[in-house]
Amino acid sequence: MSTTDLPTPVLRGAAPAHAPAGTGHLRGTRSFPAEARDALQDTQLRRNLGKATGVIRAKRQAVVDEVPDWEELRLAGSAIKADVMARLPELLEQLEANVVARGGTVHWARDAEEANATVLRLVREAGADEVVKVKSMATQETGLNEALEAGGVAALETDLAELIVQLGHDRPSHILVPAIHRNRAEIREIFLREMPDVDPDLTDEPRRLAMAARAHLRRKFLSAKVAVSGANFAVADSGTLSVVESEGNGRMCLTLPETLITVMGVEKVVPTWFDLEVFLQLLPRSSTGERMNPYTSTWTGVTPGDGPQAFHLVLMDNGRSGVLADPDGRAALHCIRCSACLNVCPVYERAGGHAYGSVYPGPIGAVLSPLLTGISGEDDPNASLPYASSLCGACFDACPVRIDIPNLLVQQRAASVESHRRPTGQDVAMRAARVAMTSPGRFTAAEKAMSLGRVLGGRSGRITALPWPASRWTASRDVPAPPKETAREWFARTRPGQER
Numbered sequence: 001m002s003t004t005d006l007p008t009p010v011l012r013g014a015a016p017a018h019a020p021a022g023t024g025h026l027r028g029t030r031s032f033p034a035e036a037r038d039a040l041q042d043t044q045l046r047r048n049l050g051k052a053t054g055v056i057r058a059k060r061q062a063v064v065d066e067v068p069d070w071e072e073l074r075l076a077g078s079a080i081k082a083d084v085m086a087r088l089p090e091l092l093e094q095l096e097a098n099v100v101a102r103g104g105t106v107h108w109a110r111d112a113e114e115a116n117a118t119v120l121r122l123v124r125e126a127g128a129d130e131v132v133k134v135k136s137m138a139t140q141e142t143g144l145n146e147a148l149e150a151g152g153v154a155a156l157e158t159d160l161a162e163l164i165v166q167l168g169h170d171r172p173s174h175i176l177v178p179a180i181h182r183n184r185a186e187i188r189e190i191f192l193r194e195m196p197d198v199d200p201d202l203t204d205e206p207r208r209l210a211m212a213a214r215a216h217l218r219r220k221f222l223s224a225k226v227a228v229s230g231a232n233f234a235v236a237d238s239g240t241l242s243v244v245e246s247e248g249n250g251r252m253c254l255t256l257p258e259t260l261i262t263v264m265g266v267e268k269v270v271p272t273w274f275d276l277e278v279f280l281q282l283l284p285r286s287s288t289g290e291r292m293n294p295y296t297s298t299w300t301g302v303t304p305g306d307g308p309q310a311f312h313l314v315l316m317d318n319g320r321s322g323v324l325a326d327p328d329g330r331a332a333l334h335c336i337r338c339s340a341c342l343n344v345c346p347v348y349e350r351a352g353g354h355a356y357g358s359v360y361p362g363p364i365g366a367v368l369s370p371l372l373t374g375i376s377g378e379d380d381p382n383a384s385l386p387y388a389s390s391l392c393g394a395c396f397d398a399c400p401v402r403i404d405i406p407n408l409l410v411q412q413r414a415a416s417v418e419s420h421r422r423p424t425g426q427d428v429a430m431r432a433a434r435v436a437m438t439s440p441g442r443f444t445a446a447e448k449a450m451s452l453g454r455v456l457g458g459r460s461g462r463i464t465a466l467p468w469p470a471s472r473w474t475a476s477r478d479v480p481a482p483p484k485e486t487a488r489e490w491f492a493r494t495r496p497g498q499e500r
């Protein structure tokens with residue numbers, strides 16, 4: 001097994017192999033089946049999700065179909081990411097050197113706790129007690145808002161959907177559209193309840209809702225001394241950071257405050273601007289279904305008299321070096337967080353994002369979350385995530401960087417089983433199946449025993465209830481009654497003399 005050692009400061013010390021438990025939002029409190037069961041009862045949620053994912057899916061497909069060399073672009077994106085993973089230590093050190101050379105400061109964070117502590121210290125050093133935030137998965141991962149609040153700093157989300165989630169005292173349920181589980185009427189209610197000075201005649205017309213949010217945010221943009229952002233990409237050979245967004249609120253944060261702090265997962269680095277070009281084509285079409293994203297902000301260090309005069313880059317590991325050391329699992333780090341895999345996933349469409357527990361929901365979350373945290377045993381909520389899939393492969397087809405998510409799901413299912421400290425009902429069933437399937441005689445006996453199950457199927461031919469542990473299967477699915485004839489009996493009857 002090949003491993004990659006990062007000679008970066010992150011890993012020169014004893015870097016944790018996995019994101020430590022207790023800080024941030026990479027793990028929920030209940031298993032996926034338990035959460036999904038509750039989500040499925042919520043008809044409003046299912047309606048909102050079904051409508052929103054359907055619209056985004058259709059938009060994405062239409063703009064992807066316009067591009068004659070889409071497959072070549074996907075291959076290019078995949079190849080660049082593979083190259084980045086193979087050279088991550090070198091690229092990160094190049095990025096660090098170029099950020100510093102252009103007046104920025106680089107901080108290395110082994111995990112979420114160190115990243116949060118660094119940001120809090122920098123905000124305090126800047127003399128601020130509130131920050132404006134650009135939408136960022138990295139800071140959701142670390143639970144930065146809660147950490148800042150505990151340290152006496154108020155964090156205001158400025159992305160409209162993130163603002164809705166924050167005002168609703170809610171959790172994001174989608175990578176790109178964090179409030180996808182809310183409809184317009186619910187958003188109007190949240191605004192009326194939570195926004196001081198909002199027009200009481202506010203309607204649920206999207207334009208009116210956006211105007212109300214803009215008025216709410218404008219005052220903050222002009223007064224905030226510090227902004228916190230994530231980064232979609234970082235160009236190693238120039239030290240340039242980049243954020244792509246649709247509303248322009250991110251750009252206000254990136255240009256107006258005196259101090260800008262960017263928290264970035266180490267995997268977001270790309271070697272050159274030419275590589276960035278590939279992703280700036282793949283990302284908007286895959287995420288919002290647009291040909292170009294409306295705002296692409298890039299900044300390199302600091303420029304006297306223009307924009308923030310202090311720039312800090314926090315390079316965060318939080319389990320990524322452990323994932324990188326896994327020759328198969330490292331492909332999960334190729335993800336550019338476009339969310340296309342969520343919008344095509346039949347499981348996500350019905351259960352929604354909260355059911356996954358982690359800030360990374362859907363197919364990529366079902367592998368990335370357990371890879372980052374590790375699986376601590378059969379009770380670990382993240383142990384159930386790799387099973388949150390039909391393995392239909394739609395996620396791979398949609399992924400702009402060709403991550404083989406179904407394959408990763410199967411590998412993480414194996415990791416989940418290996419983590420068991422005591423056998424589960426499924427383990428017992430699988431071991432029994434192995435005993436039967438490794439001997440022709442035992443297999444024949446098992447077939448005969450199973451054929452008795454025909455009586456349970458009755459006239460409908462479907463078995464709806466079995467005793468434990470098989471009851472865990474029939475609790476949510478029917479089982480077809482065994483056929484009259486086994487495959488081998490059929491073969492012997494239809495191919496006489498050929499049976500072996």
Ligand code: SF4
Binds near residue numbers: 400
């Ligand atoms: S795994 Fe692929 S499709 Fe899913 S969010 Fe990441 S880049 Fe997009």
